[in-house]
Amino acid sequence: MSREPRSYRALKDGCEITPLWGTVQVAEYGPESRYDFTITETLPVAFVRMRFAGRILATLEEIAANFHDDILRLRPIANVAAISRELWLRSKHGTWRFFRIENAGLIELGRDGRPLGV
Template sequence: MSRGPRPHRALAEAIPIAKARGMVQLVMSGPERIFDIAIVSKIPVTFVRVMFAPAILATIQELADDFKDEIGLLRIVARDAAITAEIWLRSRHGTWRFFLVTPNTLVEIDREGKRLVPGSGQTLV
């Protein structure tokens, strides 16, 4: 279950990021919402949950713990090479971090959905 209302400011800023990756379909709000945005492109189709993160510079493990319910819901989405799930986190200062949700881990990616090179630091705007 969600920890509150949709992060409207983050969602508004997420839409142009998503549109750069393909066609965007927004999901209506509701208590059983699994994701906020579906990005439809040739491959993959991506289901994205946009969240506000007060501690944006936390470790991946800390973020996984903080957002375990949302990540758990995203793991319900069937996936293969053509379907992915991501969680996008935004701080109150406009800093973004993006993660690919896999069945067992979170993988930090850039805003285009590409894995970050190890040691390259965090994705900041």
């Protein structure tokens, strides 16, 4: 994934989704930023990294491989029940996919923040 500045359009669009999940606090952008924003006032508190996905319909394995560096940036955040480390992907057409980063891999989330297929 490129190291270009975050897309403010994607950030704005992402923030429009989050009222369903909680209150957004945008993180200060910098080369050492681990996440783009947090979603608070709900449990779990989410630390979210957003990225553009050229191929949004990829498998979990392909997502894990394509966004390996972003996942590694989120891993140092504590993996406890009250905290969720998340990767949000957006396509050029505005389609979103959401993933929770667990120690054993990725879990896809629905638009409401709950795991899919549960």
